[in-house]
Amino acid sequence: MTETHEPPEPPRPAGSRSAVRSLLRLWPYVRPVRGRLATAAAVTVVASCAGLAIPLALKWIVDGPVAGGDPSGVWLGGGLVLLLGLLEASLFAVRRFVTARPLARVEADMRADLYGHLQRLPVAFHDRWASGQLLSRSTTDLTLLRIFLAFPLTFLLVNGATIVAGFVVLLIQQWVLGLVLLAPVVPLVIICAYFEERYSRAARTAQDQSGDLATVVEESVLGIRIIKGFGRHRGQEKAFAALAGRLRGTELHKAHLLGLLWAFIMSLPELAIGAALVLGVLQVADGDLSAGTLVAFLSTALALRWPVESMGFLIAISNEAATAADRYFEVMDTPVPPQETASRPANPPARETPGEAPQETPRERSGLRLEGVGFRYPDAPADAPPVLDGVDLHVRAGETMALVGTTGSGKTTLTALVPRLHEATSGRITLDGQDIAAMPRERLRELVSVAFEDPTLFSASVGENVLMGADGGGEAELRRALEVAQAGFVDSLPEGTRTQVGEQGLSLSGGQRQRLALARAVAGDPRFLILDDPLSALDVHTEALVEAALREVLAGTTALVVAHRPSTVMLADRVALLSGGRIAAVGTHHELLRTNREYALLMAGDEDRGDAADAPYARHEGGRR
Numbered sequence: 088m089t090e091t092h093e094p095p096e097p098p099r100p101a102g103s104r105s106a107v108r109s110l111l112r113l114w115p116y117v118r119p120v121r122g123r124l125a126t127a128a129a130v131t132v133v134a135s136c137a138g139l140a141i142p143l144a145l146k147w148i149v150d151g152p153v154a155g156g157d158p159s160g161v162w163l164g165g166g167l168v169l170l171l172g173l174l175e176a177s178l179f180a181v182r183r184f185v186t187a188r189p190l191a192r193v194e195a196d197m198r199a200d201l202y203g204h205l206q207r208l209p210v211a212f213h214d215r216w217a218s219g220q221l222l223s224r225s226t227t228d229l230t231l232l233r234i235f236l237a238f239p240l241t242f243l244l245v246n247g248a249t250i251v252a253g254f255v256v257l258l259i260q261q262w263v264l265g266l267v268l269l270a271p272v273v274p275l276v277i278i279c280a281y282f283e284e285r286y287s288r289a290a291r292t293a294q295d296q297s298g299d300l301a302t303v304v305e306e307s308v309l310g311i312r313i314i315k316g317f318g319r320h321r322g323q324e325k326a327f328a329a330l331a332g333r334l335r336g337t338e339l340h341k342a343h344l345l346g347l348l349w350a351f352i353m354s355l356p357e358l359a360i361g362a363a364l365v366l367g368v369l370q371v372a373d374g375d376l377s378a379g380t381l382v383a384f385l386s387t388a389l390a391l392r393w394p395v396e397s398m399g400f401l402i403a404i405s406n407e408a409a410t411a412a413d414r415y416f417e418v419m420d421t422p423v424p425p426q427e428t429a430s431r432p433a434n435p436p437a438r439e440t441p442g443e444a445p446q447e448t449p450r451e452r453s454g455l456r457l458e459g460v461g462f463r464y465p466d467a468p469a470d471a472p473p474v475l476d477g478v479d480l481h482v483r484a485g486e487t488m489a490l491v492g493t494t495g496s497g498k499t500t501l502t503a504l505v506p507r508l509h510e511a512t513s514g515r516i517t518l519d520g521q522d523i524a525a526m527p528r529e530r531l532r533e534l535v536s537v538a539f540e541d542p543t544l545f546s547a548s549v550g551e552n553v554l555m556g557a558d559g560g561g562e563a564e565l566r567r568a569l570e571v572a573q574a575g576f577v578d579s580l581p582e583g584t585r586t587q588v589g590e591q592g593l594s595l596s597g598g599q600r601q602r603l604a605l606a607r608a609v610a611g612d613p614r615f616l617i618l619d620d621p622l623s624a625l626d627v628h629t630e631a632l633v634e635a636a637l638r639e640v641l642a643g644t645t646a647l648v649v650a651h652r653p654s655t656v657m658l659a660d661r662v663a664l665l666s667g668g669r670i671a672a673v674g675t676h677h678e679l680l681r682t683n684r685e686y687a688l689l690m691a692g693d694e695d696r697g698d699a700a701d702a703p704y705a706r707h708e709g710g711r712r
């Protein structure tokens with residue numbers, strides 16, 4: 088952890104883009120509610136017309152009953168104005184009612200689609216993207232889009248139409264004064280175009296920065312023990328303050344731009360209204376214009392103030408919504424590998440098609456086989472050697488193979504290829520003779536179960552966490568899995584197996600979490616078991632108990648177990664040594680201790696000491712330190 092903590096950069100778009108084009112991409116989601124939105128727009132138009140009719144009623148009152156000294160006419164006119172006002176207000180309320188529910192649905196649908204897509208995207212995508220960026224896209228950005236659809240979208244159209252209709256009314260009333268009011272339109276259009284481009288850029292930066300901030304907060308919350316343990320809270324605070332300061336700067340820049348736009352949008356029309364007022368008064372004085380027409384003209388012009396002034400923040404929100412749409416579709420446009428939805432053709436051709444029961448003969452129970460398997464991480468530097476290069480390994484059916492190698496030799500990477508968390512870049516992997524590349528995902532998940540070094544648990548009950556590994560498994564399955572993992576401690580939890588474990592199982596110890604993760608892996612009796620150093624957090628006594636129970640499970644399973652310690656290696660029938668991206672040696676623990684210097688050094692926990700070649704390997708024969 089460094090003082091100037093920088094979250095990984097998410098992919099950011101280059102160049103400019105059209106806000107309209109970005110927003111048009113929302114159409115598939117908006118289409119089902121288009122009727123409601125159109126109704127809301129129509130209601131808003133009627134409400135705006137009611138508002139625009141008020142000045143006309145005023146003109147009638149001034150030129151008619153007021154000029155003619157008719158009090159009952161004034162009362163009638165007053166009543167009419169009141170009615171128009173009430174109609175306008177109630178129609179705006181109806182608009183809200185019509186749109187609220189369907190737009191909440193649109194937001195929920197978009198969020199569900201994003202979540203579903205994230206689940207299908209490969210692990211490599213999640214390795215590359217900061218979690219805060221994904222979090223902010225699925226929360227703040229979608230809320231922004233709902234707000235846009237509920238308010239600015241309708242009002243941009245309605246206010247635009249109101250402005251056009253208002254100017255037509257103004258020109259009909261008094262075309263010279265109307266032209267005076269129209270004069271600011273050209274400079275305002277130029278200013279808006281200038282503003283739009285700059286505001287879009289600032290909005291994008293601000294939304295990305297708030298995603299970065301979310302990443303830092305999330306990492307700080309998850310890593311709170313490390314931060315406290317290393318006394319790094321001041322450093323984290325500084326890093327957070329730096330990022331928050333940058334976001335604040337961007338928000339201020341946005342506010343500055345918006346303030347400038349508003350200043351123009353408000354002052355230019357005001358100047359035009361002032362000029363029209365002076366001109367109108369002179370015309371009334373000359374007798375060229377009736378006082379009623381001037382009142383109506385000015386009332387109409389004033390009624391247009393809100394639609395004109397609102398354009399500033401409507402454009403601003405629309406820009407932010409366009410940015411939110413871009414950010415949303417950047418994730419949604421990331422293609423899901425075809426294998427996530429269907430099997431890909433393999434050589435030899437797949438022996439089963441999705442949905443079919445696997446065709447299997449005893450001859451095909453050939454275990455787990457890796458043939459010429461190579462792998463390179465997609466974001467690895469071009470000149471870096473592949474992590475795995477021509478791995479050949481055969482784990483016989485029912486056999487337990489330990490996988491050992493120095494730190495960073497690629498053990499975890501290799502184990503991740505079997506459940507296809509990553510796709511091998513070359514070679515092939517077969518399970519009982521079936522190429523996993525041609526196997527439907529569901530089938531692969533049924534066959535292979537995994538437990539990783541980092542035992543992630545979900546915010547759910549202990550039972551639910553364990554039975555994730557056994558679709559439809561019941562109490563008996565749960566008990567058996569807990570027993571194998573020596574996880575009897577669950578019975579002393581407040582609600583036994585129904586106890587909720589917190590985010591990442593934080594309320595449990597590392598060893599307890601590891602045992603639950605192991606129970607999850609063995610529940611459901613998988614035919615193939617992949618365990619990545621499953622006993623590393625256990626004390627010697629518990630480890631021995633888990634090993635004894637695990638041995639029974641492993642007896643009927645084909646297993647690949649990443650091992651760092653001789654005690655874990657002792658669970659295995661044979662051991663494979665991964666070195667230089669390949670399998671350098673395969674044999675029993677004792678054979679390799681005798682014949683392979685690198686293996687012997689590894690088991691001695693002394694891999695870096697070159698002069699230890701002649702160390703008395705025999706002392707490890709017992710398998711335990």
Ligand SMILES: Nc1ncnc2c1ncn2[C@@H]1O[C@H](COP(=O)(O)OP(=O)(O)OP(=O)(O)O)[C@@H](O)[C@H]1O
Nearest residue numbers: 214464467474492493494495496497498499500501
């Ligand atoms: N997501 C990733 N992107 C790029 N490179 C990665 C990624 N994950 C791991 N690597 C690199 O791949 C190599 C193998 O890593 P891996 O985690 O498989 O090693 P390992 O043998 O399991 O190590 P350990 O014993 O410490 O767990 C390392 O050099 C590592 O830096």
